[in-house]
Amino acid sequence: xxxxxxxxxxxxxxxxxxxxxxxxxxDGLAEEVAAERLGVHGPNRIEVRPGRxxxxxxxxxxxxxxxxxxxxxGATAAFLHEWADxxxxxxxxxxxxLIGFIQEGRxxxxxxxxxxxxxxxxxxxxxxxxxxxxxAELVPGDVVWLAAGDKVPADLRLFDTRALQVTEASLTGxxxxxxxxxxxxxxxxxxxxxxxxxxxxxLVVAGQAAGLVVATGRGTExxxxxxxxxxxxxxxxxxxxxxxxxxxxxxxLILALAxxxxxxxxxxxxxxxxxxxxxVALAVGAIPEGLPAAVTVTLAIGVARMARRRAIIxxxxxxxxxxxxxxxCSDKTGTLTENQMTVRAALAGGQRYDFSGDGYAPRGAVSxxxxxxxxxxxxxxxxxxxxxxxxxxxxxxxxxxxxxTGDPTEAALLVAARKGGLxxxxxxSAMPRLDEIAFDSARQFMATxxxxxxxxxxxxxxxxxxxxxxxxxxxxxDGRVVPLDAQAVNDVARGLAAEGLRVLxxxxxxxxxxxxxxxxxxxxxCFLGLQAxxxxxxxxxxxxxxxxxxxxxxxxxxxxxxxxxxxxxARQLGxxxxxxxxxxxxxxxxxxxxxxxxxARDVNVFARVEPEQKLRLVQALQANGEVVAMTGDGxxxxxxxxxxxxGVAMGxxxxxxxxEAAAMVLTDDNFASIEAAVEEGRGVYDNxxxxxxxxxxxxxxxxxxxxxxxxxGVTLPITPLQILWINMTTAVLLGLALAFEPIQGxxxxxxxxxxxxPIVDRLLxxxxxxxxxxxxxxxxxxxxxxxxxxxxxxEARTVxxxxxxxxxxxxLFNCRNLRGPFWRCGWFSNPWFxxxxxxxxxxQALFTWLPAMNRVFASAxxxxxxxxxxxxxxxxxxxxxxxxKALANRYGGRRRGEFxxxxx
Numbered sequence: 001x002x003x004x005x006x007x008x009x010x011x012x013x014x015x016x017x018x019x020x021x022x023x024x025x026x027d028g029l030a031e032e033v034a035a036e037r038l039g040v041h042g043p044n045r046i047e048v049r050p051g052r053x054x055x056x057x058x059x060x061x062x063x064x065x066x067x068x069x070x071x072x073x074g075a076t077a078a079f080l081h082e083w084a085d086x087x088x089x090x091x092x093x094x095x096x097x098l099i100g101f102i103q104e105g106r107x108x109x110x111x112x113x114x115x116x117x118x119x120x121x122x123x124x125x126x127x128x129x130x131x132x133x134x135x136a137e138l139v140p141g142d143v144v145w146l147a148a149g150d151k152v153p154a155d156l157r158l159f160d161t162r163a164l165q166v167t168e169a170s171l172t173g174x175x176x177x178x179x180x181x182x183x184x185x186x187x188x189x190x191x192x193x194x195x196x197x198x199x200x201x202x203l204v205v206a207g208q209a210a211g212l213v214v215a216t217g218r219g220t221e222x223x224x225x226x227x228x229x230x231x232x233x234x235x236x237x238x239x240x241x242x243x244x245x246x247x248x249x250x251x252x253l254i255l256a257l258a259x260x261x262x263x264x265x266x267x268x269x270x271x272x273x274x275x276x277x278x279x280v281a282l283a284v285g286a287i288p289e290g291l292p293a294a295v296t297v298t299l300a301i302g303v304a305r306m307a308r309r310r311a312i313i314x315x316x317x318x319x320x321x322x323x324x325x326x327x328x329c330s331d332k333t334g335t336l337t338e339n340q341m342t343v344r345a346a347l348a349g350g351q352r353y354d355f356s357g358d359g360y361a362p363r364g365a366v367s368x369x370x371x372x373x374x375x376x377x378x379x380x381x382x383x384x385x386x387x388x389x390x391x392x393x394x395x396x397x398x399x400x401x402x403x404x405t406g407d408p409t410e411a412a413l414l415v416a417a418r419k420g421g422l423x424x425x426x427x428x429s430a431m432p433r434l435d436e437i438a439f440d441s442a443r444q445f446m447a448t449x450x451x452x453x454x455x456x457x458x459x460x461x462x463x464x465x466x467x468x469x470x471x472x473x474x475x476x477x478d479g480r481v482v483p484l485d486a487q488a489v490n491d492v493a494r495g496l497a498a499e500g501l502r503v504l505x506x507x508x509x510x511x512x513x514x515x516x517x518x519x520x521x522x523x524x525x526c527f528l529g530l531q532a533x534x535x536x537x538x539x540x541x542x543x544x545x546x547x548x549x550x551x552x553x554x555x556x557x558x559x560x561x562x563x564x565x566x567x568x569x570a571r572q573l574g575x576x577x578x579x580x581x582x583x584x585x586x587x588x589x590x591x592x593x594x595x596x597x598x599x600a601r602d603v604n605v606f607a608r609v610e611p612e613q614k615l616r617l618v619q620a621l622q623a624n625g626e627v628v629a630m631t632g633d634g635x636x637x638x639x640x641x642x643x644x645x646x647g648v649a650m651g652x653x654x655x656x657x658x659x660e661a662a663a664m665v666l667t668d669d670n671f672a673s674i675e676a677a678v679e680e681g682r683g684v685y686d687n688x689x690x691x692x693x694x695x696x697x698x699x700x701x702x703x704x705x706x707x708x709x710x711x712x713g714v715t716l717p718i719t720p721l722q723i724l725w726i727n728m729t730t731a732v733l734l735g736l737a738l739a740f741e742p743i744q745g746x747x748x749x750x751x752x753x754x755x756x757x758p759i760v761d762r763l764l765x766x767x768x769x770x771x772x773x774x775x776x777x778x779x780x781x782x783x784x785x786x787x788x789x790x791x792x793x794x795e796a797r798t799v800x801x802x803x804x805x806x807x808x809x810x811x812l813f814n815c816r817n818l819r820g821p822f823w824r825c826g827w828f829s830n831p832w833f834x835x836x837x838x839x840x841x842x843x844q845a846l847f848t849w850l851p852a853m854n855r856v857f858a859s860a861x862x863x864x865x866x867x868x869x870x871x872x873x874x875x876x877x878x879x880x881x882x883x884x885k886a887l888a889n890r891y892g893g894r895r896r897g898e899f900x901x902x903x904x
Contacts, residue, residue, distance in 0.1 A: 008187045009155075009157045010184065010189060010194040010196055010197045011184050011185065011187040012157075013184055014157055014158070014159035014182055017157045017159075017212050017214060018159070018212060021140055021141035023212060025143060025159055025160070025212075028125035028127065028128070029126060029127075029139070029142055030126075031127055033141070034126060034137075034141075034142065038139050041139055041140060041216055041219075042217060044135055044136050044137065044138040044139070044154055044217050045135075045136050046217060046218060046222070046223055062093070071090075071093060121135060122134075122135045122138065122144055122150075122153040123144065123147075125142075125143035125145070138154050139213065139216060140216060140219075141212070141213060142154075143210060143211075143212060144156055146208060146209045147204065147207075148206050149203075149204065150204045151201065151202070151203055151204075152166070152200055152203070152204065153200060154213045154216045155197065155219070155220045155221060156197065156198040156199075156211025156212060156213060157197060157211060157212045158181070158196050158198055158209050158210070158212075159182055159211065159212060160182065160209060160210040161180050161207065161208075161209040161210075161440075162208045162209065162438065163179075163206060163207035163208075163438030163440055164179070164180040164181075164204065164209040165180070165207055165439070166178050166204055166205065167202060168191075171201065171202055171611075172190075172192040172560040172610070177205050177206070177407050177408075178192070179440065180195050180196070180197075180198060180209065181440065182196055183195070184196060191610050192560055192608060192610075198211055199220065200221065200222045201220075201222045201635055206392065206406070206438075206439075221611075222635060225611055225635055225639060254703070257707055258279040260707070261706065261710040262278070265278060265713075268713060275710070278706060278710050278716060297736050297739050298684060298688050298691065298739035299319045301687075301739050302319035302680055302683070302684035305683075306319065306664075306676075306677050306680045309676040310666060310667045310673045310676075311665075311666055311673050311676065311677040311680075312664065312666075313663070318646045318664050319681055321646040321663070322664075322677050322680070322681025323678065323681030323683070323684060323685040323686075323753070324645075325553060325627050325629045325645070325681070326552070326553060326628075327553065327554045327556060327627070328548060328553060328554070328555045328556070328628075328630075329556045329557075329558050329617065329618065329628060329629070329630045330631045330671060330674075331557075331559055331632050331633060331634075331637065332535075332557050332559035332566060332569060333559065333561065334650060334669050335633070336537055336538060336573055336671050337535040337536060338358055338359050338535060338536050338537075338538055339535060339669075340358065340359035340360050340412075341408040341411065341534070341535055342357070342533055342536050343355050343415065343416035343533045344501060344532055344534055344536070345496060345531075346380065346383060346416070346529060346530060347489070347530040348377065348379040348528065348530075349379030349380065349476050349529070350476060350477060350488075351379070351380075352368070352492070353366055353368050353373075354368070357415075357419065359402070359536075360395065360404055360411060361402045362395070362414075362418035362419055363419075364419045365419065366380070377478075377479075378477075378479025379476065379478070379529065381420070381422070381479075382475060382479065382508070382528050382529075383506055383529040383531065384416060384417040384422050385417070385422060385427060385431075385459075386460075386461065386508060387413035387414075387416060387461065388413060388417040388422055388424040389427055389428065389431060389448060389450055390446055390448045390459040390460065390461045390506070391424065392406050393407055393408075393410035394406055394411075395411055395414045395415065395418075395424070409502065409504070409533065412533045416533075430452070431451065432450060432451055433450055434449045434450060434451055434514050435448070435514070435515050435516040436448045436449065437516050437518055439462075444463045445461065445463070446460070446461055447459065447516060447521060448460075449515070449516045451514070456511050456512065456514055457509070457511075458508060458509040458510075458516065458521065460506065460507045460509070460525060461504050461507075462504065462505060464503055464504075464505040464530065466505075467506070467507050467525075467527070468484075468486050468489060470507065470521060471507050471523075471524075471525045471526065472484060472523060472524050472525065474526060474527035474528070475527070475528060484527050489527065489530070496530065496532040498564065498568075499532075499568050500565040500568020500569055500572075501533060501568075502532065502533050502534060502565070503530055504530065505530050506527075506529055507525040507526060507527050507528055508525065508526050509521065509524060509525045534568070535569075537569055537572045538671065538672070541672055542573055542574060543672065544671050544674065544675035545574050545675075546574060547748060548675055549574075550749065551678065551748045551749070551750065551751070551752070552750070555604070556604045556606070557570050557575055557604065557605045557606065558609050558614055558617060559607055560607075560609060560610075561607060562608065563583075563607035563608065565607075566607040567581070570604065570605045575604050575605065576604050581605070582603075582605040582606065583599055584609075585606075585607070585610050585613050588609065588616070593623075596617070596620045597623055600621050600624060601621075611637075611640070614632075614640040615639045615640045618643050618644050622645070628646075629645065629646045629648055629678075630646075630647050630648065631647075631650070631674065632647070632649060632658050632662075633658050637649075638658055641658060646664060647662035648663075648674060649664070649665045650666055650669040651666055651667040678748075679743065679747055682743070682748070682750070683742075683744070685753070686744060686818075687739050687740075687741050688739075689818070690741065690815045691735050691736075691739065691815075693763075693764055693767055693815055694735055694738065694808075694811060694812060694815040695731060695735055697771030697772050698772075698775065698811070700768045700769075701773075701775030701776050701807075702723050702804065704773070704775075705718060705775075705776055705779055705780050705800070706718070708776065708780060709780070714784070717780055717796070717797060717800040718779070718800050718801060721857055721858075722797065722857055722858070722859070726804050726805060726808075729840065729843055729844075730805060733837075733840040734808060734812050734836050734837065736832075736836070737832045737837075740830050740832040741830050741833075742825075763888070766888075767881070767884075770880070770881065771807075771811055775804060775807050778807060778873035778876070779799075779800040779807075779873075780800070782796075782803055782869055782870070783796045783799060785869075786799050786866060789863075791862065792860060794859055795860045795861070795862045795863070796862075797858065798848055798859045798861070798862050799862045799869075799870065801859065802848065802866075802867075802870050803870050805840065806870050806871065806873065806874035809837055809874065810878035812833075814881045816830070816833070818885075848861055849861050
């Protein structure tokens with residue numbers, strides 16, 4: 001077997017790589033050898049392993065504690081031939097299972113998208129012949145030819161490059177194209193520094209090259225990401241974790257109460273079948289059957305609201321997770337920044353010039369010392385001309401939007417020239433190009449030869465240290481040639497670099513020949529100046545980060561860019577201040593788990609980070625107890641997006657792999673949309689808490705009524721079927737109205753909900769006991785009262801049912817605002833609230849007076865006088881709860897340093 005898994009191909013010479021794979025740069029592999037290796041290594045593609053089938057996913061919907069109780073209750077009712085009760089119970093279970101199945105129905109397509117991200121066809125040297133074949137047929141040892149526009153089909157060790165530029169942002173996070181060469185690099189170099197390698201799935205934007213295939217399929221860097229994707233579990237959200245804990249606790253409580261009632265009744269000599277049915281009634285009454293549907297509907301409403309704010313939710317629980325987020329890990333390029341290189345400053349003739357305007361639209365001004373220029377100085381004009389001519393990029397306007405072709409850095413030079421009133425097309429006509437020396441990462445410069453006024457002029461651009469050592473003089477402010485002050489220029493270049501700017505130097509030389517010779521450019525050039533650029537921060541992101549900080553959310557930048565650049569942008573965004581530092585991927589690689597957890601907590605800027613390290617950072621933050629939102633757009637982000645509590649992918653500029661791995665997609669790639677989505681997420685959680693704090697006390701009251709009836713040895717005031725009627729109709733018509741409550745104004749002024757906060761806290765326990773007791777006293781008391789006054793069992797039970805419904809309507813008002821009077825929400829701010837109450841009253845009238853309903857539910861119209869007592873009981877419930885809220889806010893919260901909040 002060929003040793004394709006040998007590490008460090010970037011640290012070895014290409015001659016050694018050819019020897020290892022027994023291949024030749026001239027002939028490549030023989031066809032029979034290639035066929036043999038294909039059988040050993042398999043096709044060059046990422047195989048997608050099948051996931052859970054639909055049947056298993058549907059069966060797992062029943063694997064919930066509360067569903068077990070309902071199933072057991074339904075089976076018991078069927079055993080006792082209570083077919084109506086059993087049918088309704090099983091119907092409720094089936095509806096809940098279908099909702100969950102549909103919610104989880106979207107298959108995980110990230111691996112399939114990853115498989116589609118590699119090239120489909122490739123040019124290969126086989127048996128001395130160059131030919132095109134499917135990329136899936138590539139094997140280690142093949143010789144592959146690359147040209148501009150090609151997608152790299154496998155991991156290649158380059159052995160011949162001609163001005164090769166590769167965009168690796170999707171894999172490494174590096175925002176600009178990377179120059180490639182054939183020279184080995186140190187063994188500990190990160191992916192972004194392996195300049196002699198080309199990686200599967202990246203894109204060639206300029207030049208040509210030939211490379212030796214050293215890894216295919218799962219052996220490539222992209223394949224390693226696929227492995228991480230499969231290993232990274234999709235985490236439960238804070239809501240689902242809290243619901244699981246709550247369901248388990250509720251299961252124990254319900255079983256204990258049911259067992260207590262059954263045991264006491266049996267010991268007292270009651271028929272065991274009657275006691276079994278009473279236990280079923282108690283279990284059915286205590287279980288909040290409408291809770292799963294309410295959670296799903298509330299989340300779905302949040303999805304619709306977020307979509308209007310440019311955030312598309314792919315998995316429903318992600319809606320609430322945003323409201324719990326304590327840390328947002330954001331990529332830099334395109335999320336916090338515009339992803340459009342922009343010249344910010346220039347040095348020409350010893351004078352610094354500043355450029356306004358962002359992105360590729362040639363709108364903005366050039367200024368010096370704070371004053372806008374009306375005319376370019378001779379030195380600045382020469383500098384901008386050089387940037388426009390020594391350039392292979394293109395700039396065009398399409399439907400009001402400016403687009404570029406070629407390298408973003410070169411496009412920024414064209415935009416700078418246009419801001420100075422210079423058009424590259426006009427310049428190119430006046431000074432046509434005769435020859436060029438393409439940029440190469442080894443020589444670090446590009447040169448073009450132009451004819452101007454009957455003479456030949458060389459324009460050269462490159463790294464400042466490379467250009468300056470070739471220069472003998474420079475232009476002063478008036479365009480005169482003067483001696484070069486290299487030290488002063490170097491000081492300015494270093495200062496600009498410290499600001500996070502990418503600095504390019506420019507020079508010119510007049511020659512007699514009409515062809516370029518690199519040796520002639522070794523010295524004697526005239527230095528024209530510097531142009532410094534960066535990918536500017538989004539203005540909306542600055543405000544969004546400020547809002548996140550006010551909301552108690554930490555924002556961290558995790559990027560593949562250079563540390564200096566990342567730190568400079570972070571300062572402009574307000575992520576860090578003062579002497580904050582940026583930690584690099586190389587430094588992260590040296591940390592153990594405990595050390596990583598410490599720096600993940602303390603450091604806010606991480607640069608030159610590789611895919612595994614992004615994943616480790618997310619896991620370290622989660623180990624610290626944080627709820628993590630992770631943004632990203634590249635293939636390299638996918639494992640971290642999947643492992644985060646909520647992964648946020650970029651919809652406009654993101655890869656399909658990232659979108660499929662994420663739980664949320666931003667349609668505008670803007671960090672500000674994340675802040676808006678967090679606000680919506682918090683509103684969703686508020687409304688979920690409102691529903692839970694409304695439904696649990698009423699369910700508890702129903703359970704208490706059954707338990708007290710058993711303990712007192714009297715007839716059940718409410719049957720199991722009547723309890724199901726109350727629970728399902730009120731949950732849909734009353735409880736779900738709370739899902740439409742508008743977001744409260746202070747939602748982004750609160751700190752995040754602490755991770756691990758239980759759903760049932762002291763507030764909810766107190767409210768459960770209070771409301772449950774009120775409903776118990778009212779319904780049980782009126783049931784006994786009207787039985788004593790001679791009402792039939794059906795009439796008395798109908799009174800008890802209506803007490804519960806009226807009490808739940810009255811209590812619903814109190815749940816609209818958990819911290820104050822309900823009228824502060826606005827009487828008509830939620831029209832669904834009034835519509836639900838009206839529909840519930842209509843249904844309850846049918847339950848009470850319609851003969852068909854009377855037959856099904858064993859109900860009967862009660863005496864008219866009972867309605868006064870039912871209304872009085874409802875008003876009493878609302879007033880007592882209102883008083884309890886006021887007292888809790890005024891005394892209890894202040895004494896303990898607490899206030900009634902949706903997350904407490």
